[in-house]
Amino acid sequence: MAAGAVLRSGADELVTRLFTAFETQPLRSVAALIDTVSDDAVEAWLYRGQSDASLDPIPTVDRPEAVEARGPLDRVAYERWLLEKFKKRALPFVVAPPPSDWEWLALARHHGLPTRLIDWTYNPLVALFFAVSRAGSRKDAALWRYRPEGDPLDPAAHPDPLEVERVAVFEPASVTPRIAAQRSILTAHPDPALGAPAPGRAEKWVLAAADFGRIRAELASLGVTPESIYPGLDGIAAALRARRVP
Numbered sequence: 001m002a003a004g005a006v007l008r009s010g011a012d013e014l015v016t017r018l019f020t021a022f023e024t025q026p027l028r029s030v031a032a033l034i035d036t037v038s039d040d041a042v043e044a045w046l047y048r049g050q051s052d053a054s055l056d057p058i059p060t061v062d063r064p065e066a067v068e069a070r071g072p073l074d075r076v077a078y079e080r081w082l083l084e085k086f087k088k089r090a091l092p093f094v095v096a097p098p099p100s101d102w103e104w105l106a107l108a109r110h111h112g113l114p115t116r117l118i119d120w121t122y123n124p125l126v127a128l129f130f131a132v133s134r135a136g137s138r139k140d141a142a143l144w145r146y147r148p149e150g151d152p153l154d155p156a157a158h159p160d161p162l163e164v165e166r167v168a169v170f171e172p173a174s175v176t177p178r179i180a181a182q183r184s185i186l187t188a189h190p191d192p193a194l195g196a197p198a199p200g201r202a203e204k205w206v207l208a209a210a211d212f213g214r215i216r217a218e219l220a221s222l223g224v225t226p227e228s229i230y231p232g233l234d235g236i237a238a239a240l241r242a243r244r245v246p
Contacts, residue, residue, distance in 0.1 A: 018057050018118070018189070018198050027143060027205035030128065030218040037124050037145075045145045046120035046169075046185050049131030053142035053206045059116045059189050066114040075191045079116060079162050086113055098173075101162075102155040106172035106186060116161070116189050117170075120146065123183040125224045132212040132219075133226075141207045146187075148200040153188070165190045167198045 027033060048057055060066060061079055070078035086108045098104045109115045121127050131141040153168035168188045
């Protein structure tokens with residue numbers, strides 16, 4: 001199947017599979033990851049950790065639960081409805097409103113709103129943390145990396161993120177400590193009915209569930225903990241919850 005092939009989701013809605021051709025290999029340790037990426041150019045690759053290796057990366061707005069929730073609206077109309085509602089209700093809780101709809105969309109995504117964005121990070125250790133962070137999971141996880149082709153999107157030239165009809169890379173401003181700590185970088189994906197592929201190269205590492213505890217310990221020894229990933233009270237509590245008293 002060619003890159004950008006159009007599939008049907010469980011909700012009988014068109015979904016573009018982001019990558020249909022990629023290399024897959026096992027990953028057993030932090031050291032193995034560092035050894036693999038150590039010769040790469042800085043910020044050449046984007047990384048994403050997923051707690052379920054069987055699932056492809058797709059935008060949250062294209063997941064079955066979001067497709068069902070939008071009712072009679074088409075994808076773009078639903079996205080616009082969500083974004084406008086979020087902007088209105090979020091104003092009391094933001095110190096400085098984001099300067100563009102791109103930044104609003106990034107902020108909304110980081111707080112769980114379904115969007116056309118997929119979260120990535122420039123830091124492979126951050127992505128690895130997300131892949132193995134679910135304690136007690138019996139499912140293998142995946143660490144994806146993607147090397148995009150072409151220049152990052154210029155938001156000034158395309159001010160409406162919901163009108164972009166190609167896969168685009170967007171680096172949000174660090175409007176929250178969490179975005180800064182996670183070295184966030186985003187890909188934006190148009191309506192999957194357009195069948196737009198993600199140009200570039202992709203690789204997938206599979207992590208066995210039996211290795212998660214050891215890998216989390218290896219990450220913690222390097223300072224990659226819930227407290228560093230989620231700056232603030234939630235991160236402190238999560239770090240203490242995961243720690244054994246000496």
